[in-house]
Amino acid sequence: MTVSRTVELEGHIIDSGSMARCFGAVMDLGGEFDVEAFEVGRHKHEESYCRMTVSADTDGELRAIVHELNQNGATVADPRDATLEEAPADQVVPVDFYSTTNHPTEVRVDGEWLPVENVEMDCALVVEKGNDGSAPRVVTRVLNAIEAGDRVVTGETGIRVDPPERPRGKGSxxxxxxxxxxxxxxxxxxxxxxxxxxxxxxxxxxxxxxxxxxxxxxxxxxxxxxxxxxxxxxxxxxxxxxxxxxxxxxxxxxxxxxxxxxxxxxxxxxxxxxxxxxxxxxxxxxxxxxxxxxxxxxxxxxxxxxxxxxxxxxxxxxxxxxxxxxxxxxxxxxxxxxxxxxxxxxxxxxxxxxxxxxxxxxxxxxxxxxxxxxxxxxxxxxxxxxxxxxxxxxxxxxxxxxxxxxxxxxxx
Structure with a gap:
């Protein structure tokens, strides 16, 4: 019996190579994919869209695949907010904490996509409560700066990454x-x-x-x-x-x-x-x-x-x-x-x-x-x-x- 998740890719996913990297990652990690929808951008300013179901034999294998897809710009097709767990102690993160890339990232909190501030690789994501009714913030935090009670993002749900795409035209x-x-x-x-x-x-x-x-x-x-x-x-x-x-x-x-x-x-x-x-x-x-x-x-x-x-x-x-x-x-x-x-x-x-x-x-x-x-x-x-x-x-x-x-x- 297999387990599965649906993921989406959007943008210049063909000429940037992100779609091919995602297909390769699924197969390399022992999973399978089924493309449910595929819309091709027909000129250089038009984006493409792909929705596919990814399956694996175990939950652990599926989590590994979805994590790799997330790093390449795929988003779990799920309207849920990101999962938050409190850090159990200073300098200790929850077991399934999300480890960041250095690409622009957004996290869904209370139904709203929030940009991650000060993006850098190999950090945890912490959602800070807004003061005096202000909106919450999502910040990167190195592991030795984690404090007990910090609300740490875990899993892959409610996270989207925007990896760089190959530029069009000559440019600089x-x-x-x-x-x-x-x-x-x-x-x-x-x-x-x-x-x-x-x-x-x-x-x-x-x-x-x-x-x-x-x-x-x-x-x-x-x-x-x-x-x-x-x-x-x-x-x-x-x-x-x-x-x-x-x-x-x-x-x-x-x-x-x-x-x-x-x-x-x-x-x-x-x-x-x-x-x-x-x-x-x-x-x-x-x-x-x-x-x-x-x-x-x-x-x-x-x-x-x-x-x-x-x-x-x-x-x-x-x-x-x-x-x-x-x-x-x-x-x-x-x-x-x-x-x-x-x-x-x-x-x-x-x-x-x-x-x-x-x-x-x-x-x-x-x-x-x-x-x-x-x-x-x-x-x-x-x-x-x-x-x-x-x-x-x-x-x-x-x-x-x-x-x-x-x-x-x-x-x-």
Whole structure:
């Protein structure tokens, strides 16, 4: 005896591939489907519709299939509200809690579809009661932020996800370049596209977040990035302890990880410069104090202080020091990164895999993302995290940043 549910798909489900993915998911998970209704959009602005019954041998198998279909945009054809269960304790969710994607999501509460606020992947959904008669809200909540009594969404009923669709027409690079990575791409034209987007974000009072790796300093891109911060094109910075240390080391000693970035020579005791730098900044009382005391007079961190650009330095087990400004509590660092990510309209991920993954986990799929790295595998991994609007460039960051700065600052 089998169990079954009816699901619906609507939108540009054919050319976007979502219908085929749903059919494949049912079969891969051992189920069967029966298409009850299928209406094909006959021009590029007309949407298609599919209703099908999905069946499986057990309730568990059916739940797994419906969950996978939900992630690909299918909605359970059921007018019921989402199922809510109270969290039994702090940091504990109900067994069948709904785990989010990074795509725009709606939840049906009291007969009304409510948009999920601050969408990000791998979170629970919590329905908060409105105060003073106001409407309820649906928010994402990381598991360690769950509190006893939170009303957590469970199951798949009353949830609909809007995954990205392949754009129609040429559009911008953020559309037609998505999903592919190649070092053969026309770098200059792509940089022009990125620069144009950054101008638009600035003109519309949006926010550009830059995620920085130490290779920016090692490869000679530091001055170009500092110029962009000073010119107002960067609104927030996220990095690890290493990036800030080497940026500051370059100012204090003219080296990055002990190597002179101009001559590529190894000065005597150069291998100690990074730890000397940490000591000097600690003695001053932090980066801001070092800038105010004119101990540090140039670089990316200097420009962030001088231009009130907020930054988050997230620590790791590998860090030397670390700097006084580095957040060493992992949960606290995650919360700070999450706040930056939720405010960003455009994110530049520059030569740092692990830190970019951390930021990318907090981003909705609708946030425009640029990833630049010399390693193709890094770019592919970051773009495959589900951004609907992404550019990937395999190139030297020391070449990319000066070209981007030239494009943006030529009008200044």
């Amino acid at each position: 690079a953020f559309g037609f370049m998505q999903g592919g990575v190649s070092s053969e791409r026309p770098s200059k034209s792509l940089i022009e596209e990125i620069a144009a987007e950054m101008r638009d974000v600035r003109d519309e009072d949006g926010s550009v977040l830059v995620v920085c790796g130490p290779a920016i300093v090692h490869s000679g891109g530091r001055e170009a990035l500092a110029d962009l911060v000073r010119a107002g094109y960067i609104d927030a910075l996220s990095a690890g302890n290493g990036f800030a240390v080497h940026d500051l080391e370059r100012d204090l000693y003219g080296t990055s990880l002990g190597v002179d970035t101009e001559t590529l020579e190894h000065p005597r005791k150069g291998h100690k410069h990074h730890i000397y730098t940490i000591s000097e900044i600690g003695r001053a009382g932090g980066i801001e104090a070092a800038v105010e005391d004119e101990i540090v007079t140039s670089g990316v961190m200097y420009e962030c202080i001088r231009n009130d650009v907020p930054y988050v330095l997230a620590g790791s087990i590998r860090d030397d020091g670390p700097l006084p400004d580095t957040i060493t509590d992992a949960v606290e660092a995650q919360a700070a990164i999450r706040e930056q990510a939720h405010e960003a309209d455009l994110v530049l991920m520059l030569s740092t895999l692990l830190h970019s993954v951390a930021v990318g986990n907090c981003l909705p799929s609708t946030t425009k993302t640029v990833c630049v790295d010399i390693n193709p595998a890094t770019v592919t991994q970051l773009l495959d995290r589900g951004s609907a609007q992404a550019i990937g460039m395999v190139t030297d960051i020391g070449t990319f940043l000066p070209m981007l700065a030239d494009e943006l600052l030529e009008e200044v």
